[in-house]
Amino acid sequence: MLTYTLKRAGLAVIITAISLMLLISMIQLIPGDPAAVLLGPLASPEMREMFRQQMGLDQPAVIQIVRFFGRVLTGDLGTDVLTNRSVLVTVMEQLPFTLALVAASIGWSALLGIPLGCFAAIYRGSLADRIVGILSVSSIALPAFVVAVYGLLLFSVRLGWFPTIGAGDSGAPLDQLHHLVLPSLAVGLGWVGYLARMVRASMLEVLTENHIRMARAFGLPERTITYRYALKIAIIPTVVVLGMGVGNMISSAVFAEIVFARPGVGKLIFDAISTRNYPVVMGAVMITTGFYVLCTLAADLIAAGLDPRVRSTL
Amino acid sequence: MSGLSRRQILAAMAAAGFSPAFYSRAALSADGKTLKVRSYADIQNLDPAFRKGAPEDDIMRNIFVGLADMTPGDVWKWKLDAASRLEQTDPTHIEFTLMDGLVWTDGHGAVTADDVKFSFERMIDPKLDAVYKGDWEALDHVEVKDEKSGTIVLKAPFPPLWNVGLVFGSGRIVSRKAVEAVGGKFDTKPPAQCGRYLLKEWQPKQRVVLARNPDWKGEAPQFDEIHVIPIEDEKTAELALEAGDIDYTWIAPSSIPRFKQTPPKGGKIAVKPSLAYVWLGMNVEAPPFDKLEVRRAVQQAIDVPSVLDAAYFGAAEPATGIIAPGLIGHREKNIYGYNPDAARELLNKAGLASGFECTIDILNKTEQVSAAQAVQANLSEVGITATIQQHDSGTFWSLGDQKSGDAWKKIQIIINRFSMQPDPSFATDWFTPEQIGVWNWERWNSPEFGELNKQAKVEQDEKKRNDMYVRMQDLMEEGGAYVFLTHGVTGIGYSDTITPALLPHGGPIFHAFKSA
Numbered sequence: 154m155l156t157y158t159l160k161r162a163g164l165a166v167i168i169t170a171i172s173l174m175l176l177i178s179m180i181q182l183i184p185g186d187p188a189a190v191l192l193g194p195l196a197s198p199e200m201r202e203m204f205r206q207q208m209g210l211d212q213p214a215v216i217q218i219v220r221f222f223g224r225v226l227t228g229d230l231g232t233d234v235l236t237n238r239s240v241l242v243t244v245m246e247q248l249p250f251t252l253a254l255v256a257a258s259i260g261w262s263a264l265l266g267i268p269l270g271c272f273a274a275i276y277r278g279s280l281a282d283r284i285v286g287i288l289s290v291s292s293i294a295l296p297a298f299v300v301a302v303y304g305l306l307l308f309s310v311r312l313g314w315f316p317t318i319g320a321g322d323s324g325a326p327l328d329q330l331h332h333l334v335l336p337s338l339a340v341g342l343g344w345v346g347y348l349a350r351m352v353r354a355s356m357l358e359v360l361t362e363n364h365i366r367m368a369r370a371f372g373l374p375e376r377t378i379t380y381r382y383a384l385k386i387a388i389i390p391t392v393v394v395l396g397m398g399v400g401n402m403i404s405s406a407v408f409a410e411i412v413f414a415r416p417g418v419g420k421l422i423f424d425a426i427s428t429r430n431y432p433v434v435m436g437a438v439m440i441t442t443g444f445y446v447l448c449t450l451a452a453d454l455i456a457a458g459l460d461p462r463v464r465s466t467l
Numbered sequence: 468m469s470g471l472s473r474r475q476i477l478a479a480m481a482a483a484g485f486s487p488a489f490y491s492r493a494a495l496s497a498d499g500k501t502l503k504v505r506s507y508a509d510i511q512n513l514d515p516a517f518r519k520g521a522p523e524d525d526i527m528r529n530i531f532v533g534l535a536d537m538t539p540g541d542v543w544k545w546k547l548d549a550a551s552r553l554e555q556t557d558p559t560h561i562e563f564t565l566m567d568g569l570v571w572t573d574g575h576g577a578v579t580a581d582d583v584k585f586s587f588e589r590m591i592d593p594k595l596d597a598v599y600k601g602d603w604e605a606l607d608h609v610e611v612k613d614e615k616s617g618t619i620v621l622k623a624p625f626p627p628l629w630n631v632g633l634v635f636g637s638g639r640i641v642s643r644k645a646v647e648a649v650g651g652k653f654d655t656k657p658p659a660q661c662g663r664y665l666l667k668e669w670q671p672k673q674r675v676v677l678a679r680n681p682d683w684k685g686e687a688p689q690f691d692e693i694h695v696i697p698i699e700d701e702k703t704a705e706l707a708l709e710a711g712d713i714d715y716t717w718i719a720p721s722s723i724p725r726f727k728q729t730p731p732k733g734g735k736i737a738v739k740p741s742l743a744y745v746w747l748g749m750n751v752e753a754p755p756f757d758k759l760e761v762r763r764a765v766q767q768a769i770d771v772p773s774v775l776d777a778a779y780f781g782a783a784e785p786a787t788g789i790i791a792p793g794l795i796g797h798r799e800k801n802i803y804g805y806n807p808d809a810a811r812e813l814l815n816k817a818g819l820a821s822g823f824e825c826t827i828d829i830l831n832k833t834e835q836v837s838a839a840q841a842v843q844a845n846l847s848e849v850g851i852t853a854t855i856q857q858h859d860s861g862t863f864w865s866l867g868d869q870k871s872g873d874a875w876k877k878i879q880i881i882i883n884r885f886s887m888q889p890d891p892s893f894a895t896d897w898f899t900p901e902q903i904g905v906w907n908w909e910r911w912n913s914p915e916f917g918e919l920n921k922q923a924k925v926e927q928d929e930k931k932r933n934d935m936y937v938r939m940q941d942l943m944e945e946g947g948a949y950v951f952l953t954h955g956v957t958g959i960g961y962s963d964t965i966t967p968a969l970l971p972h973g974g975p976i977f978h979a980f981k982s983a
Binding site: 243247411421424427429 | 511512519598654655670674696697698703704706707709712713859860862
């Protein structure tokens with residue numbers, strides 16, 4: 154297990170580095186002069202030139218990449234060129250909001266999707282299974298932004314149950330939870346169906362295996378067979394997908410952060426790209442990429458823990 | 468009785484969490500203490516010399532005083548702010564006296580005439596290289612007479628000072644002692660404040676909290692706190708207004724007809740003429756637009772009202788130039804109107820009777836996309852096949868900049884929008900020969916225009932100044948490079964629990980907002 158962990162961690166570092174190099178290369182290809190965009194029409198040519206120097210844009214791409222990695226190693230992600238604040242501070246201010254949204258979305262979708270998948274597998278072919286199937290596919294097919302907008306119109310504007318904007322008052326956890334309901338509904342709904350379908354398929358496969366038949370032959374209760382023996386194995390691919398799902402949800406969070414005017418790292422990156430605020434783009438992507446890689450690493454390690462056969466696959 | 472089961476507790480918690488009564492859903496203005504307003508972007512810099520735009524201006528107006536400020540209402544006029552006296556004694560001298568009782572926060576003492584001197588002179592200090600130095604380009608120096616009074620000395624007469632420099636962000640007064648102590652400039656943390664409100668807290672991307680200044684000696688503002696919430700998306704802001712989460716927001720032009728017909732519950736709508744200007748430009752160096760006949764054909768091929776119907780749903784009026792109604796230099800009518808037959812004839816004369824293909828570059832904003840599609844349809848009627856090229860803001864705003872690459876060479880038709888201050892010079896400055904390759908993306912070169920622009924800035928006689936600006940817009944139209952589309956409109960939605968204080972173009976003066 155230790156060897157597997159070390160190999161997997163090494164791979165994670167390489168993936169992070171490659172992602173960032175791709176990002177920096179893309180930045181070089183994007184049209185638009187950051188100095189013109191950020192400083193506006195009234196800036197003097199001298200001011201623009203000084204600005205380019207501050208951002209390091211007067212240097213070749215290779216130098217920019219080396220400098221960035223050099224700074225990252227010392228824990229310095231650079232300075233936000235708009236506000237002159239530390240990029241690390243700026244990103245860390247926004248990250249908790251995105252993590253809360255991702256955790257809430259993935260949490261409720263897993264809590265609902267996994268039992269639904271088990272239920273559908275146990276009652277395979279029944280009316281209930283078909284209903285779960287239809288609802289699952291519908292929730293996958295429903296675009297998240299449609300859920301967001303109609304959720305706002307119904308639950309906020311019409312019924313007045315939930316707030317339309319913001320993340321709630323700091324230091325008021327109930328208020329923050331209240332602000333999380335609609336965004337997490339929008340981000341997580343598709344995952345309920347996806348997880349339900351996935352768990353159902355895995356469970357159906359596992360439920361036909363010999364050790365399950367053996368358990369039934371021994372007269373173990375169906376509940377014990379399902380949740381203790383079958384689900385433990387069937388959940389492995391789901392755990393891996395959930396790890397990747399975290400990264401997917403960080404991307405999905407962008408639209409939720411815009412529609413619900415929530416703070417968050419997705420919106421931070423979106424705004425920074427629009428304004429060509431490259432230090433913030435690079436710093437924020439560095440942190441989210443690192444986080445995503447950590448999540449997939451954790452998912453792989455959990456899967457390896459649950460099923461020793463996985464350890465030999467790297 | 469074994470007490471509550473886990474299931475009962477969970478059900479009760481869920482019921483409590485979902486209960487509308489558990490959380491107050493009305494914007495806090497309902498209690499008369501807090502005003503919640505929307506800003507279209509978060510703040511980036513609160514130093515008057517380096518502010519980025521309206522979001523900062525709107526906040527600076529509350530936390531820094533100026534000698535004068537614009538008056539809410541339908542007509543552009545100024546009033547005294549921190550000055551008890553402000554008088555132009557001759558074309559180049561403006562005397563001022565500060566009112567009593569103005570005090571800086573953080574122990575920086577009283578607001579003095581020396582602070583005024585520092586605040587205005589730093590705008591033209593080449594070492595500071597202030598972004599807004601143009602607002603004070605005619606300033607020579609400020610003479611301090613005593614602690615409270617002094618004289619602003621100009622190098623030449625400069626009428627724009629009264630419409631822009633003194634009354635907007637560039638006219639805000641900062642503390643010499645406090646600003647010098649932090650190195651001569653600041654970002655989002657003002658080292659000292661003096662206004663009707665104070666910046667209490669900035670939560671990036673969440674809100675700016677302004678709290679009433681306990682040391683303010685003038686008329687107290689109505690609300691204890693103002694929460695300025697950045698909401699980029701207009702539709703989200705409209706929903707927030709409808710849900711009662713905010714008290715004030717700008718609304719999208721496309722939403723104005725809907726809200727006029729069915730105002731949001733507990734809300735009201737106001738529509739103000741915008742000062743901004745939207746135009747279609749043609750690059751006079753890019754074939755075939757290097758021929759005047761072709762440019763004139765385009766001018767006459769475009770049915771501006773139909774373009775505005777598509778883009779603004781009938782809420783905006785056609786423009787007659789780049790200077791909005793109500794300002795010096797506003798032009799009453801255009802020279803060339805919609806005449807597709809004349810356009811076809813001109814194309815024939817230019818040897819392009821069978822038409823040609825061209826591009827329209829636009830910013831990827833809803834109004835501009837709709838306008839471009841309508842223009843595209845108009846052009847197709849005279850045989851011109853236009854392809855629309857949408858750009859994100861980062862790309863679009865450097866298209867015509869010669870120093871940003873070669874994109875400027877490829878511009879043929881462009882639809883653009885510039886914001887504006889209530890002085891005509893703010894509109895015309897960008898179309899001079901010196902601005903070719905900077906902001907004059909049409910590369911239209913009129914030395915007469917450039918000369919008039921310089922003269923109009925120092926002209927004291929309003930009638931003469933007006934005529935100069937009218938002539939300049941005539942030159943623009945005669946040159947064929949421009950089709951003036953609209954100034955747009957500013958739609959404002961607000962809670963019926965408040966009475967907003969709005970400038971003629973809809974800009975808010977938050978400290979003057981009242982409970983209804």
